[in-house]
Amino acid sequence: VGGSKQDPSGTSKRPTIVDVARHADVSPAAVSKVLRDAYGVSAQMRERVTAAVEALGYRPMMSARGMRASTRTLGVSSLNVENPFFTMLLDGVAQEARRSAYSALITVTDADGVTQLEAARSMIDRQMDGLILITPTMSVADLDLLARDLPLVLLGRHGQGDHHDSVASDDAHGAELVVEHLVAQGHRRIVFHTQPVETVGLPETPREQGYRTAMERHGLHPDVMVGEWTLAGGERLAADLLARRPRPTAVHAGADIAALGVLGWMWRHGLRAPTDLAVAACDDVPTADLPPISLTSTDQHAVQMGAMATRMLIERIEGRSEPKHLLVPPALRVRDSA
């Protein structure tokens, strides 16, 4: 049979590759080849098929394609989007994906490591070609396990595995930049604020390391306080620091969100940065740049980090197997708070 034939039924069913083939009077296999511009299609064939695709408004069904081949979909798992730093990473991923032939699909998880693993699994069940993971709490063992199953890029976490890539900020360097700046401003009693670390690869470790390195370079005494990188954690930090005698003159709050807590607590108690306490941190979230806040911070180029992770994942999907672990150098943004 064959020959071009319009759908006579009233209901608008989505056209399939068979419909296109009939319309163009060729085989489904031929249409498939044109669509993926695979090897061995004549110009004439290509033209007929594209015309039919156009005419019918055909779009390939990716999940059917996924049963034999790639779905052209990147899975992204991200911890709570309420941290604007993660949000910027996601934006970078989305922008870069839009420039590519892939779609990026994001799952938002919560802090708990089991949920994060489940999110990754659930994306694998949905036939993602590869995964970008923004996941501070997943264990390295689980990470390696996942990486054995499909292309994987760690984002915002220092990786070392042989089976995946990673894109992180050069946190040690960033912390050094902050300390160097504070020292140049004449500060000597500089506190670093960190939080408890359970897994390997998190920014906390190199940040503290960079802080120590820079402090010792100047013959200063490292002074590390453990708390939480949250607004409330920052508030507690401020209360602690400002009650101490002798009072520290500067704090590296570890992360912007904690620094905002510090500034808020100070503000409510009639204290101001940098006069009463110089405050600096890392992340350079948009809020840091608002004039009433004006928080000195290290820009980690989050959008670019997201974009790079995306490019690296696509490379890996398309064949690369040697691991790449990228450290993006941060830049200090000096503002009023320090």
Added chain:
Amino acid sequence: VGGSKQDPSGTSKRPTIVDVARHADVSPAAVSKVLRDAYGVSAQMRERVTAAVEALGYRPMMSARGMRASTRTLGVSSLNVENPFFTMLLDGVAQEARRSAYSALITVTDADGVTQLEAARSMIDRQMDGLILITPTMSVADLDLLARDLPLVLLGRHGQGDHHDSVASDDAHGAELVVEHLVAQGHRRIVFHTQPVETVGLPETPREQGYRTAMERHGLHPDVMVGEWTLAGGERLAADLLARRPRPTAVHAGADIAALGVLGWMWRHGLRAPTDLAVAACDDVPTADLPPISLTSTDQHAVQMGAMATRMLIERIEGRSEPKHLLVPPALRVRDSA
């Protein structure tokens, strides 16, 4: 043949439903039924199958399931995540999805309407069971077209279509709350800041309407300025307002992000809210609550809105067909800026 048989090959291939069936010595259809707990399975059957699933670590491949039935996946399309209000909506969606049997997969789009339609299509190609759209620029015609193909919920936009649901803030009421508060503080020259509106259903319209209603209720003259709900738009607004004679005493900036621009411009020019100009807005983004900012704003309960949209979408996927259009009442958060 049949009988339980372990995979002898070295490579760890993902087990399929057939492997489970063999392991449990039952038919694949039986396994399928147990998995979806469909009608007609004995307790004994259920037990054997679940044991085999457990033993093999089997997970159903959703895209294969999707070829005949539901993928248990909700698609969410959101404009640039850099607006924290959208971020909070997404968090609500993610939280609610985690409580359900569905996974939420998010696409981040840019402002352009064509891209937003393409994002929705791309999720349909990937067999989502339904869509939640956070999309200010998509035309109503496109929206209706999509809604004909699959369950659809509009989030953060006032809908009226017969074929989809919507969850939005009661923006008119919110704007009235703001004006009432400003009037109670003694303000009479109150400006409203909006932005050009091309599509129907956006919050700009009811917000301006609510503003006008409240102003007229008090015999005051509405004074609307058109600009852009961005940081830069807010800065321009501040420059304009503070150059006017007589100077307005209060502004409803339309959206927090614009209000932050206003406050920033004022700060840089040595002016302070509310003394030089009272500033209020809508969205109640987290930054509004920081003490140095302390922006009066209307809380739209974004997280709950996201959760409700999710529940409504699931209802629709599971059979409801009458449209539901929800307006969530906002609450005024009075802070120092007004």
Added chain:
DNA sequence: CTGAAAGCGCTAACAT
């Protein structure tokens, strides 16, 4: 360069 046929993993309709 093109087409026929088999099959990806699952479910639905139909036996039994």
Added chain:
DNA sequence: ATGTTAGCGCTTTCAG
């Protein structure tokens, strides 16, 4: 209550 069979829409051998 369980198993058999026939596809879902696509890609991929493998013949021509």
